[in-house]
Amino acid sequence: MRMVKVLLLVKPKNEELQQLQKEFQGVTFSTDLQAARDAEVILGWNSKLSQTILENKKLRWIQAKSAGVDYFPLKELKNRGIILTTASGIHSRYIAETVGAYILIENRGLRPIIKNPGKWIEPQVLETTEQTVFIFGTGHIGTEIARYCKFFGMKVIGVNRHGADKKLMDIFDEVITMNQFKEQSNEVKADYVINILPGTAATRHFFDKERLKKFTPDYTFINVGRGSSVVTADLQKLLADHYLRSAYLDVFEKEPLPVSSSLWHSQEVVGTPHISGLIPHFNAALYPLFSENLRHYFAEEPLHNTIDYGKEY
Amino acid sequence: MRMVKVLLLVKPKNEELQQLQKEFQGVTFSTDLQAARDAEVILGWNSKLSQTILENKKLRWIQAKSAGVDYFPLKELKNRGIILTTASGIHSRYIAETVGAYILIENRGLRPIIKNPGKWIEPQVLETTEQTVFIFGTGHIGTEIARYCKFFGMKVIGVNRHGADKKLMDIFDEVITMNQFKEQSNEVKADYVINILPGTAATRHFFDKERLKKFTPDYTFINVGRGSSVVTADLQKLLADHYLRSAYLDVFEKEPLPVSSSLWHSQEVVGTPHISGLIPHFNAALYPLFSENLRHYFAEEPLHNTIDYGKEY
Numbered sequence: 191m192r193m194v195k196v197l198l199l200v201k202p203k204n205e206e207l208q209q210l211q212k213e214f215q216g217v218t219f220s221t222d223l224q225a226a227r228d229a230e231v232i233l234g235w236n237s238k239l240s241q242t243i244l245e246n247k248k249l250r251w252i253q254a255k256s257a258g259v260d261y262f263p264l265k266e267l268k269n270r271g272i273i274l275t276t277a278s279g280i281h282s283r284y285i286a287e288t289v290g291a292y293i294l295i296e297n298r299g300l301r302p303i304i305k306n307p308g309k310w311i312e313p314q315v316l317e318t319t320e321q322t323v324f325i326f327g328t329g330h331i332g333t334e335i336a337r338y339c340k341f342f343g344m345k346v347i348g349v350n351r352h353g354a355d356k357k358l359m360d361i362f363d364e365v366i367t368m369n370q371f372k373e374q375s376n377e378v379k380a381d382y383v384i385n386i387l388p389g390t391a392a393t394r395h396f397f398d399k400e401r402l403k404k405f406t407p408d409y410t411f412i413n414v415g416r417g418s419s420v421v422t423a424d425l426q427k428l429l430a431d432h433y434l435r436s437a438y439l440d441v442f443e444k445e446p447l448p449v450s451s452s453l454w455h456s457q458e459v460v461g462t463p464h465i466s467g468l469i470p471h472f473n474a475a476l477y478p479l480f481s482e483n484l485r486h487y488f489a490e491e492p493l494h495n496t497i498d499y500g501k502e503y
Numbered sequence: 504m505r506m507v508k509v510l511l512l513v514k515p516k517n518e519e520l521q522q523l524q525k526e527f528q529g530v531t532f533s534t535d536l537q538a539a540r541d542a543e544v545i546l547g548w549n550s551k552l553s554q555t556i557l558e559n560k561k562l563r564w565i566q567a568k569s570a571g572v573d574y575f576p577l578k579e580l581k582n583r584g585i586i587l588t589t590a591s592g593i594h595s596r597y598i599a600e601t602v603g604a605y606i607l608i609e610n611r612g613l614r615p616i617i618k619n620p621g622k623w624i625e626p627q628v629l630e631t632t633e634q635t636v637f638i639f640g641t642g643h644i645g646t647e648i649a650r651y652c653k654f655f656g657m658k659v660i661g662v663n664r665h666g667a668d669k670k671l672m673d674i675f676d677e678v679i680t681m682n683q684f685k686e687q688s689n690e691v692k693a694d695y696v697i698n699i700l701p702g703t704a705a706t707r708h709f710f711d712k713e714r715l716k717k718f719t720p721d722y723t724f725i726n727v728g729r730g731s732s733v734v735t736a737d738l739q740k741l742l743a744d745h746y747l748r749s750a751y752l753d754v755f756e757k758e759p760l761p762v763s764s765s766l767w768h769s770q771e772v773v774g775t776p777h778i779s780g781l782i783p784h785f786n787a788a789l790y791p792l793f794s795e796n797l798r799h800y801f802a803e804e805p806l807h808n809t810i811d812y813g814k815e816y
Contacts, residue, residue, distance in 0.1 A: 287631060288611045294604035303775050304617045307767040310759035310776040317783035318600060341654050446623035454620040462616050463623040470630040
C-alpha cells in the first residue's frame with residue numbers, strides 16, 4: 191500500500207479510527223486541518239478550506255458526507271480531475287420517514303391543529319388510499335419514499351431522466367421521463383408532488399408557476415430536494431391563491447430561512463430547517479461506506495457513488 | 504320480513520337510503536327524531552334523546568357509529584336487554600395513520616420544530632429500527648397500529664387480557680397479558696407506549712404514576728384510547744420531571760381540553776382534539792357494516808361487534 195494521507199473532516203469515534211488504521215496499515219488518517227494541504231483523500235468538506243484544498247496537488251478523491259454535492263466547487267474539482275463521491279443511500283430511509291410524517295400530518299388533518307394549538311376543531315381528513323403521488327427523482331431516496339407511499343396505499347408515479355426500468359417497476363406504479371412530464375397537458379391529477387431532484391443547473395427553477403400548474407388544483411407540494419429547484423415566489427403565489435392545498439418545505443432558495451418568512455408562519459405551509467435527512471447515528475452510517483470505497487480506491491477499482499460532473503450528481 | 508322501524512341518527516346520502524329501502528323492503532327507515540319513541544333499531548346515538556330511547560319499549564338493537572361505547576348508558580341498556588353493536592374496525596387504519604404521524608414526527612425531530620416555527624435548529628432524531636413499542640389493546644386498532652410499526656422497523660409488543668394467539672403472532676413480536684405487565688418489575692424498556700384501551704371501569708386510571716414508571720425513562724406516551732384510562736396529573740408530573748420524553752394525546756379526561764391547558768402548549772406534548780379516528784368518507788365506511796348487521800338481524804343470526812356489557816366493550 192502506498193504512503194497516503196487521508197483527512198477526516200467528519201470526526202471519527204476512537205473505534206472508527208482504530209478500525210481504519212488496522213485495516214489500512216501505512217495510511218495516515220488525520221483530523222488536523224493542516225492535512226488539507228497534502229492529503230490524497232478527504233472525507234467530508236469544509237468551505238473555509240476550499241482554497242487550500244483546491245491548491246493541494248496531491249488530492250485525488252473527496253468522499254462527501256451528503257447525497258447532494260451542490261455546495262462543492264464542482265467546476266474547479268472537475269478541472270483538477272479530482273474524483274468526487276457522494277454518500278447517496280445512507281440518508282434514504284430517514285428522508286422517507288420525514289416525507290411519511292409530512293403525508294400523514296396532512297392526511298390526518300394535523301396541519302391546522304399544530305398551527306393552532308388549543309383549538310378544538312374537526313379538521314378535514316383525506317383518504318390516503320385514493321391518492322396519487324408524483325416523485326421527481328427515482329434514485330435511492332425516491333425509491334425509498336415510494337416504498338413508504340405504497341405501504342400507505344397510494345398510487346406512486348416516478349419522474350426521472352431515463353424512464354422506467356425493471357427494478358423501478360417493482361416499486362413504482364408508473365415511471366415517466368422529465369421530458370414526458372414537460373410535454374404533458376395541464377391536467378395531471380396529483381395529490382402530492384414530491385421534489386427530491388438534486389440542485390444542478392438543469393434543475394434550477396424547474397418548479398416554476400407553469401410546471402406547478404401542470405397538476406390539477408388542491409395538491410400538496412413537498413420539497414426535500416433543493417430549494418434552488420423551486421421559484422419560491424411562484425410557489426407562494428399559488429399557495430396564496432389556494433391553487434395548492436399546502437406545502438411541506440425542508441429546503442429553501444436561501445438558507446437559513448429568515449425567521450420572518452411567511453413560509454414558517456402561513457397556515458398552508460409547514461417549514462422545517464433542512465432536517466429531512468438527519469441520521470441518528472451518522473458516523474455508523476458513513477464510515478462503513480467510506481471504508482468500502484477506500485478498499486476500492488487502493489485496489490484501483492471503481493468507487494461507489496462517483497459523481498458525473500456533466501450531470502452535477 | 505316483519506314491519507320494523509329503523510331510526511338513522513347518522514344521516515344517509517340519498518343513494519344509501521335507496522339502497523337500504525331496496526334491500527330491506529317493508530322496513531321503514533326514518534331520520535325523524537320522533538322515531539326514537541318507537542324504532543326497533545337505531546343507528547347512531549343522540550344523548551339528548553337518551554331518555555326517550557330508554558323509554559322506547561320496541562327498541563331491540565342499537566348500532567353505534569364508534570368503536571368505543573363509553574358514552575352510552577350501558578347499565579340501563581343492559582337492564583333493558585338491548586343489543587349494542589360497535590363500528591369497531593372501520594376506524595382502525597385511520598387511527599394507525601394518526602399514530603404513524605405521531606411516531607414519525609417524534610423520531611424525525613419535528614416536535615420542537617412545529618412548536619417553535621422560525622428557529623433554524625438541528626433537532627435530535629431517533630433511530631426507528633432500534634425502537635420497541637408497547638401497544639395496550641390488540642383488537643382491530645392495535646393490530647393495525649402494530650402493522651404500521653412493523654413496517655417502520657420497530658419491535659412491537661402487545662398487551663391484552665387474553666395473551667398471545669396465532670393470529671396476533673403474525674404481526675406482533677410478543678404479546679403479554681395485562682396481569683403479566685402489572686407483575687413486571689419496573690425495568691421494562693420501551694420507546695413508545697401506546698394506549699388504545701377502551702374507557703371502562705377496569706381501565707379507569709390504569710396509567711397512573713406507578714404504571715407509567717414501570718417503563719424505563721425517556722419514552723413517548725401516545726393516547727388514542729380514552730382519557731379516562733390516564734391519571735392526567737401523574738402524566739404531567741412525569742413530563743415535567745423529564746421522566747417521559749414526550750406525549751401525544753388525542754383524548755383527555757375532560758373534553759374539549761380547555762384552551763389554557765399546558766397539554767396544548769408544553770414543548771413535550773402534542774395535543775390533538777380527538778381526531779385520530781376521523782374517517783374521510785364516513786358514511787361509505789359505516790353503512791355497509793350496518794347493512795351487513797341488518798341482514799344478520801333479520802335472519803336472527805349473531806351480529807358483528809356485539810358488546811359484552813360485563814366487559815363494557
